[in-house]
Amino acid sequence: DVKVTQSSRYLVKRTGEKVFLECVQDMDHENMFWYRQDPGLGLRLIYFSYDVKMKEKGDIPEGYSVSREKKERFSLILESASTNQTSMYLCASSLGTHTGELFFGEGSRLTVL
Amino acid sequence: GQNIDQPTEMTATEGAIVQINCTYQTSGFNGLFWYQQHAGEAPTFLSYNVLDGLEEKGRFSSFLSRSKGYSYLLLKELQMKDSASYLCAVMDSNYQLIWGAGTKLIIKP
Numbered sequence: 001d002v003k004v005t006q007s008s009r010y011l012v013k014r015t016g017e018k019v020f021l022e023c024v025q026d027m028d029h030e031n032m033f034w035y036r037q038d039p040g041l042g043l044r045l046i047y048f049s050y051d052v053k054m055k056e057k058g059d060i061p062e063g064y065s066v067s068r069e070k071k072e073r074f075s076l077i078l079e080s081a082s083t084n085q086t087s088m089y090l091c092a093s094s095l096g097t098h099t100g101e102l103f104f105g106e107g108s109r110l111t112v113l
Numbered sequence: 114g115q116n117i118d119q120p121t122e123m124t125a126t127e128g129a130i131v132q133i134n135c136t137y138q139t140s141g142f143n144g145l146f147w148y149q150q151h152a153g154e155a156p157t158f159l160s161y162n163v164l165d166g167l168e169e170k171g172r173f174s175s176f177l178s179r180s181k182g183y184s185y186l187l188l189k190e191l192q193m194k195d196s197a198s199y200l201c202a203v204m205d206s207n208y209q210l211i212w213g214a215g216t217k218l219i220i221k222p
Contacts, residue, residue: 042215044212090155100210104155104156107153
């Protein structure tokens with residue numbers, strides 16, 4: 001079974017702090033994604049990566065950056081957290097470039113005070 | 114713009130059948146996906162439709178009509194463990210997934 005592990009289930013940070021969200025997958029998947037999930041909205045894509053050291057902006061990249069130094073690890077960085085970044089963050093991976101079958105981590109719920 | 118619509122919440126009775134609808138308007142179409150997400154857990158893949166018709170997988174079936182921009186997820190013999198949110202997603206012409214807001218399904222005994 002594919003396992004996608006997110007480092008923190010719950011985080012509370014203060015406005016202006018730098019936040020790191022880590023995601024690791026164990027099935028040698030090429031593609032990794034970061035989404036945020038908010039009530040009443042569909043999943044929104046922040047960034048994605050199809051290969052090591054490669055990154056592409058999704059629909060809402062503002063205020064975020066990512067790092068993919070190793071194939072299995074995809075990190076989301078909030079350089080200066082703001083209250084409107086309070087959300088559930090979901091990491092996902094997939095095997096093929098054009099597949100919609102994603103494997104998700106359990107999410108990181110971030111609260112910015 | 115691109116849009117996926119699905120009901121916000123539905124209630125059904127244990128042992129019954131429920132149909133969750135999804136309508137979409139997207140730039141191109143490369144498949145429709147259903148995911149299940151239990152509260153506080155990761156979404157998990159349920160089904161994939163790219164051609165018109167019905168795909169059956171145990172108690173769950175998914176239907177697609179591309180000409181109508183419409184899909185439904187049919188759950189039979191409902192069990193309490195089916196209480197979850199069901200997410201509809203469409204892959205557009207750029208192979209990006211567009212997600213609906215999800216339908217929260219409540220199962221009552």
